[in-house]
Amino acid sequence: MWEPPPSERYVMRHARPPRPANLKIYEAHLGIAGTEERIHTYLDFKDILPRIKRLGYNALQIMAVAEHANASSFGYQVTSFFAPSSRFGTPDELKELVDTAHAYGLTVLMDLVHSHCSSNQVDGIAAMDGTDHCYTHGGHKGKQDQWHASLFDYGKYEVLRFLLSNIRWWIEEYGFDGFRFGGVTSMLYISHGIGKHFGHDYHQYFGMDADTESGTYMMLANYLVKRLLPRSGLTIAEDFSSMPTLCRAVDDGGFGFDYNLSVNIPPMWAKLLQEQPDETWSVSRVVKNLQKRRFKEPCITFAESHDQAKAGARTLASNLMDAEMYAHMSIAGPESMVIERGLALHKMIRLVCMGLGGEGYLNFMGNEFAHPDFVDLPSEANGWSLQNAIRRFDLPQAEDLKYKFFEAFDEAMLALENRFKFMASPRYFCSRKDDSDKVVVFEHGDCLFVFNFHPKRSYTEYRVGHSWNENMRVVLDSDEPCFGGQDRLASAHETSFPPLDGWDSRYHSAEMFLPSRTVQVLVRESLLEGGVTVAWRILQ
Known part of the structure; x- marks a missing residue:
């Protein structure tokens, strides 16, 4: 229980910035946001904010905010929906972080998990009344085996009340300006989209597989955010299916999201880099995939996110340069054709995504300078190691290493967009x-x-x-x-x-x-x- 005396409670001092027209998001996990092998805190991240602002980003998306027992889940196994994660500090320190971000003019988004809850029964809300259908569906319908999670029953009034109150709580108590809704595809369909290939047939979206109860919840959630924050509030959906009307206003019959994440783009680059020599690339197919989004339904484009940085996945930098990064990143050292190619394509891929891929842009922390290591959060499988639960922010500061070139281009790329604001242009x-x-x-x-x-x-x-x-x-x-x-x-x-x-x-x-x-x-x-x-x- 956190209940300090009124004199010790943090009071917000800075106004929320208006909703950015050209959204450029810096995605961050606070616990790994540093060079030391330890769990980093809300207050530690305050020192990273000037760097984010200098690079040219105008929004901060924070992962793993709500309390979760399993650290290795990246915050996607929530056990306590109204509590900020205690492993990063106190609730008042989170408020201080959000308020400081507002002082830098940064919109602060929370990675919100309302598609499911942790199946933990001791420290979570699953089976809290002794049944398997309190806030969730009962039986097999209430389980998502791929996530090892329990699924909310959005047809229950108390579930809607619980989740909508949760949104209002994070906005009013902690100052968040909006949310990235994770797992939206799972919510949209009774099948959770598993095994489905979505194309141009609208029956795939609006047939008997459509989950109207969760769809109603998402419309209510987006309506609530816009009512509470008419000038600054925004919401982003993580939907693999490209559901029509996902980013149309609720008043127009849509779901009400401001953006959808272009989650199809990173796999395209991974497949291209892993399977095809440069000489055989079809740039026309690349352009087609980057432009594949619904008319007047804005998207957030990215070449990679936290999903590509996790252990077992591969970042853009690792696909391009692999082990060469550990031997040939010195400016004074021998030249490497692999590093030269990687540096050139890393710059081009990120800019073509920003220029052609959507109305907003996202980067996971560290990838702006081609971070060489994956992220592996502490778990029983790795012996609770923190060795790879870090971000080497010192690398681009080293004058003798080529990491500074990656970051310099990222800064110039964002400066270009901030100057000419091409992402906000429909032309x-x-x-x-x-x-x-x-x-x-x-x-x-x-x-x-x-x-x-x-x-x-x-x-x-x-x-x-x-x-x-x-x-x-x-x-x-x-x-x-x-x-x-x-x-x-x-x-x-x-x-x-x-x-x-x-x-x-x-x-x-x-x-x-x-x-x-x-x-x-x-x-x-x-x-x-x-x-x-x-x-x-x-x-x-």
Whole structure:
């Protein structure tokens, strides 16, 4: 029980920031947010907030907030829904963390688990009245064998009251601005989506497998968040099925979420990197998968999240560089073709996801600098070890290591988006996705993105179509030395590209030099007057 005297209770001092139009989320697990082999705390994470702000993120998504007995579950086996996890500190220290994040202008989201509860009967709510159907369904219907969890019965009034009160509690007592609802696919379908392949047939979504009771709960939950926080509240769904109307307003008959997570994107990159040589990549298929989302239903895009960082999975960095990261990340050491390729593609993959994949962006902490190790939380299986329950924030600070190049590009990429806000623009068009040249060209908002994914070929005087009858300037170049690049485009930074005749269904075009495995972003010259000229200069 935590009940300090009124004089010792933390009082919120800072206003909530307004809902970001261009959401850029830093996903974090507080217990591993440090370099020491120990459980880190709410107050420890306060020291990480200036770094998150400096990098350019405007939202913090906190995992494992609600109390959970099994630390290795990443907080997804909740035992006490109204209690902040005591292993990270006191409730007032959580309030202090959220309030400090608000002071930095960060929207704070909670990873909310309302799709199930822990099946623990001693320290959880399962069978709390002696039956197997108090808050949950009884019998086999109340079990999710893949998660070893119990499933809520959303048809019961008291369950709705319990869960909706829980949402209000986290908002009003602890200052959270919104939630990432995990396991939404399991809630949407009586089959929990297991074994189903979702496509264009709407009967898959609205047939007899649809769980109308949990659907009603999600509509109520989203309606409540918007009523309590009309200016700042937002909700994100984790749905693998791409349920139609998931991100339409409740008043329009939708479920009311603001965003869906594009969970299909990380597996695409993993499959590509593990199974296909670079020369055989189909960039048109990559573009198709990145654009595969429903009209006017916003998505959060990401190349990887905590799911790819967990033990047994593989991050983008490990798929690209594997064991080479432990031997050839020194700037002074011998060059490695594996590291050179990994650095180049790591930058390109993250930017193509941000540029083409959705209306918001997410990164799991440490992946911005290609963290070399997976996350393995303490459990009986690993002897309760904390060896891999850390994040090496010291690596990008080391001047002699290449990790700083990964982080520098992440910062410049976010600076570009913060300056031109292309993710919030509904205007985007892909004019070229050439599987032979491995070139992708698209416009998003005021920005022109030009990717050359070819591992060997560089192109001179390559014709690139665009919409603007104006000189174009390079504002981001992945080949810059400050990003670990080869500086093959140095001359292009001080020159502009005059508009030429139309090309690739665009009114105008430019002739450009496209080095292999690089991306350039251009904007029209008039946008650079009276402000920061180019994003890459921020870091010089």
